[in-house]
Amino acid sequence: MSKVISFATQKGGSGKSTLALVLAAPLATEYGLRIAVLDCDYQQSIVKTREQVDAANFAKLREANPDAQYPYDVYPWQLSRIFDFIDNPEHTYDLIIIDVPGRADGDDVFNALTACDAVIVPLVSDYLDRASTAEFMTILEAIKKAADDAQIDFQYYGLPTKRVAGQREEKEMDEYIDGLGLSRFNSYLGHRKAYTRASTLYSLLNPAWARYAGGTKDTSDEIRRVCEELIERLGLPDRRATAATSVSTVSSSAK
Template identity: 80%
Template sequence: MSKVISFATQKGGSGKSTLALVLAAPLATEYGLKIAILDCDYQQSIVKTRKQLDEPSLAILQETDPDATYPYDVFPMALKSIFDFIDNPENDYDLIIIDIPGRADGEDVFNALTGCDAVIVPLVSDYLDRASTAEFMGILEALKKAADKADVDFQYFGLATKRIAGRREEKEMDDYIDELGLSRFQSYLSHRLAYTRASTLHSLLTPAFRNFAGGTKDSSEEIRRVCDELIEKLDLPRRKADEVAAELEESSDTITSSDTITSSETK
């Protein structure tokens, strides 16, 4: 049975769509998970990334490899339709990721969250984001109590994004989350330009694309730690990421910026 998660928060601009993009491709290619993203956000950022930026790159890849395809599926979808998708036995995904609209304050959003095994809340250290996180915790806590009463599995976690090392606000965020009693990932994603260039076609763990996007081995390690922790928390199947990473480093020259990553130049 598929595990279902959402990246959700009370405030737009926290990076939840970016978070889905950063993690989905590595989880599919390096960890071997069958993944679907349901893009329910009004902005359709993930759908637009695939259509406008990655589709031309895939066409170039298919000129030399006709079997080349996307590593995971993306579906534009209204929130009211997600349960039909989740409950369809033909959709045999390991992980379904729901990209929730930016403001989680409507009944349709609340209902969508009830269909998730886990909700992951991007944690941004700015004051206004912290205040919005506190409001959202009330929604998640109500869901958790209802799920516990019904003996249904439901978890929620904070995951620090756009983290800037040594910044005072980061320490304040850590203390704030402790006060709320929010379960959180020990891993995090720093404030890196490469993450805003994430693709639905290429993984940021692939050295050639990572370097093209402006990433480093440090950014790869951050992503890998988040993936490992997510897999552990949700008890998902996995391949050995260290073996895949070694293979990728050895083949880092197989993708070149001149022929297969052309669409990313616009990001």
């Protein structure tokens, strides 16, 4: 059965869509997960990245290899139809990622969050972001308590993003979240230009694409730590040996 997660927050500009882009490709290509991304955000950033940024490179790939595929599937989707996708018995994805709109109001957002096994919240250390993010995570804590009472598995985690090493605000953010008793990842993503150049076609763990995007070994190390913590926390399969022998990973529904 698929695990379902969302990258969510109630404040725009926190990088939730970027986070989905940064992680989905390496989880598919390096760790061998069959992944679907449901782009439910009004801006459709992930869909646009595939259609407007990656399409030309994909066409070139197809010229050289007609069997080439994107590493994971992307669907423009309506929040109101989340369960139509999740409950479809024909899907054999390991992981379904939902990119929800940057708000916490409305039954559609609430229903999408409760459909998830885990919600990942970008943690940005800016003071104004901090209070808004903590408020959103408190809502998730209430959902978790209700889920626990109903014996339904639901988790949420803060994931530090745009982190700048040594800044006082970063330490204060960690202390603030920990002081509220909220959950967060031990790993993090730094404030790196390469993450704004994430692709739905190429992983930033691909050395050639990483160089093009301005990535470094530190970039790769960060991404691997986050991917492996996510896999461990959600109990996802790790198929690195299988993925390493494949030229590209094809989702079972993409054939």
